Amino acid sequence: MINIWEVNETNEMIEKENLDVRTITLGISLLDCIDSDLERLNRKIYEKITSTARDLVTVGRDIENNYCIPIVNKRISVTPIALVGAAACRSPEDFVSIAKTLDEAAKKTGVNFIGGYSALVSKGMTAADENLIRSIPQALAATEFVCSSVNVGSTKTGINMDAVRLMGEIIKETAEATKEKDSLGCAKLVVFCNAPDDNPFMAGAFHGVTEADAVVNVGVSGPGVVKTALEKVRGESFEVLCETIKKTAFKITRVGQLVAKEASAKLGIPFGIIDLSLAPTPAVGDSVADILHEIGVDYAGAPGTTAALALLNDQVKKGGIMASSYVGGLSGAFIPVSEDQGMIDAVRAGALSLEKLEAMTCVCSVGLDMIAVPGSTKASSISGIIADEMAIGMINQKTTAVRLIPVIGKDVGEIVEFGGLLGYAPIMPVNSFDCSRFVDRPGRIPAPVHSFKN
Amino acid sequence: MEPTMDKAIITVVGKDTVGIIARVCTYLADNGVNVLDISQTIVSGFFNMMMIVDMAGAEKSFADISAEMDELGSKIGVSIKCQREEIFEKMHRI
Numbered sequence: 117m118i119n120i121w122e123v124n125e126t127n128e129m130i131e132k133e134n135l136d137v138r139t140i141t142l143g144i145s146l147l148d149c150i151d152s153d154l155e156r157l158n159r160k161i162y163e164k165i166t167s168t169a170r171d172l173v174t175v176g177r178d179i180e181n182n183y184c185i186p187i188v189n190k191r192i193s194v195t196p197i198a199l200v201g202a203a204a205c206r207s208p209e210d211f212v213s214i215a216k217t218l219d220e221a222a223k224k225t226g227v228n229f230i231g232g233y234s235a236l237v238s239k240g241m242t243a244a245d246e247n248l249i250r251s252i253p254q255a256l257a258a259t260e261f262v263c264s265s266v267n268v269g270s271t272k273t274g275i276n277m278d279a280v281r282l283m284g285e286i287i288k289e290t291a292e293a294t295k296e297k298d299s300l301g302c303a304k305l306v307v308f309c310n311a312p313d314d315n316p317f318m319a320g321a322f323h324g325v326t327e328a329d330a331v332v333n334v335g336v337s338g339p340g341v342v343k344t345a346l347e348k349v350r351g352e353s354f355e356v357l358c359e360t361i362k363k364t365a366f367k368i369t370r371v372g373q374l375v376a377k378e379a380s381a382k383l384g385i386p387f388g389i390i391d392l393s394l395a396p397t398p399a400v401g402d403s404v405a406d407i408l409h410e411i412g413v414d415y416a417g418a419p420g421t422t423a424a425l426a427l428l429n430d431q432v433k434k435g436g437i438m439a440s441s442y443v444g445g446l447s448g449a450f451i452p453v454s455e456d457q458g459m460i461d462a463v464r465a466g467a468l469s470l471e472k473l474e475a476m477t478c479v480c481s482v483g484l485d486m487i488a489v490p491g492s493t494k495a496s497s498i499s500g501i502i503a504d505e506m507a508i509g510m511i512n513q514k515t516t517a518v519r520l521i522p523v524i525g526k527d528v529g530e531i532v533e534f535g536g537l538l539g540y541a542p543i544m545p546v547n548s549f550d551c552s553r554f555v556d557r558p559g560r561i562p563a564p565v566h567s568f569k570n
Numbered sequence: 571m572e573p574t575m576d577k578a579i580i581t582v583v584g585k586d587t588v589g590i591i592a593r594v595c596t597y598l599a600d601n602g603v604n605v606l607d608i609s610q611t612i613v614s615g616f617f618n619m620m621m622i623v624d625m626a627g628a629e630k631s632f633a634d635i636s637a638e639m640d641e642l643g644s645k646i647g648v649s650i651k652c653q654r655e656e657i658f659e660k661m662h663r664i
Binding site for chain 2 (some may be wrong): 117118119122124125126127178181182183184185208367370371373374426438
């Protein structure tokens with residue numbers, strides 16, 4: 117039988133160490149909404165989302181009450197809209213009307229984000245893909261809850277450099293279109309390599325075409341819990357360190373699994389996956405950088421950081437995989453800058469640069485995330501950064517992503533405030549040497565040799 | 571067949587005063603909640619109790635009982651929390 121110490125341990129994790137379930141994300145297929153008439157398509161999309169997700173928020177609250185565990189976000193992901201809108205949309209403006217429909221559906225269901233305003237163009241772009249991508253700045257400026265992502269490469273297909281070049285421009289345009297809000301639109305736009313079909317985390321969530329009609333995915337969290345556990349093993353060997361992380365990850369994941377199963381049963385929608393990511397928030401004590409500090413580097417970015425992060429990421433997976441048979445999504449430690457107080461401190465102290473962050477993304481999910489750069493950064497430089505990050509994903513057969521925010525009107529050292537879970541960030545310098553001759557080459561980078569496994 | 575159980579864990583934490591257990595147990599008895607196990611300690615002057623209870627015989631809903639216990643806690647000056655057992659079971663057992 118459960119004893120008092122175990123009960124106290126769980127409740128301390130929740131009350132003092134910020135243990136929560138980060139998100140229940142309901143994936144909804146919109147393939148059966150496809151229609152060549154735009155108005156009809158929009159109506160069908162709205163009806164499908166609002167009926168399927170009708171109870172999502174109430175069910176989330178019920179589970180919170182039953183277990184006294186906060187479920188921070190309830191969210192929806194949908195089939196990439198470039199596919200859903202291809203038959204009806206003739207222009208970027210047509211796609212923007214779908215973005216507005218998604219926004220309305222999000223408001224109606226009470227979720228705080230809806231993801232899937234996406235295009236999958238790792239090998240080539242259809243006319244619809246290109247129209248959707250070109251509509252992103254306008255779509256993100258005209259909506260509140262919509263998140264957008266574009267997959268521009270994969271290990272199997274290589275990197276679509278035409279899309280990479282275009283995304284550099286689109287990110288700049290999005291920054292410009294939302295400059296009144298410190299270019300907030302870019303915080304809701306991710307560029308991916310090897311994007312997973314079942315990621316529950318925003319801004320990159322979409323409901324892949326390989327998925328069922330509707331599915332419940334859950335993202336867990338808990339950097340604070342791992343950090344507190346590690347405080348008790350200071351100076352111990354790597355074996356003890358790794359064991360502690362594994363055991364903690366197991367416990368965190370078990371809670372996620374419980375919540376996922378409950379949500380699935382209450383909604384009558386199948387359970388998909390648990391995403392094992394350690395997702396930080398700007399709250400004090402909920403930081404991945406603080407774990408790295410506890411492992412032994414003064415600031416994230418100091419020599420040893422990449423090794424410490426590799427170890428952390430691997431142990432989190434090992435513990436989590438033991439706790440749930442269906443692990444998916446991104447599953448790893450996130451290292452966003454603005455959403456992690458320890459990362460912000462590291463940037464301010466001069467310990468962490470864009471280049472070191474890039475190195476760190478080689479060993480963890482998911483990529484260059486929530487990094488504010490000067491608004492004057494050239495589109496070609498952004499494309500160059502994207503290409504670098506996509507190459508890391510392609511060669512290492514892992515998901516990588518870029519979520520950069522060129523803050524219009526601000527420069528290195530200034531602070532940008534996004535609010536809420538998105539946090540705030542000091543603007544980081546970007547290497548200013550030119551790469552436009554590279555980025556301007558048309559076509560794609562071929563798939564790497566180790567992708568030929570057949 | 572044995573009747574099915576509906577197990578929950580009640581935790582009471584706060585400054586120790588006379589009659590905490592009595593008042594909590596009275597509430598549970600009045601509402602048809604059966605106590606299966608109690609453990610209690612005092613940690614540096616703080617009262618710390620855990621009860622495993624069976625709510626199968628309760629007439630009120632889990633949410634109502636949980637809210638009323640929370641209210642009772644504020645009257646006594648302690649924090650009372652009511653959680654379904656599975657969260658502990660899943661976290662601490664393989």
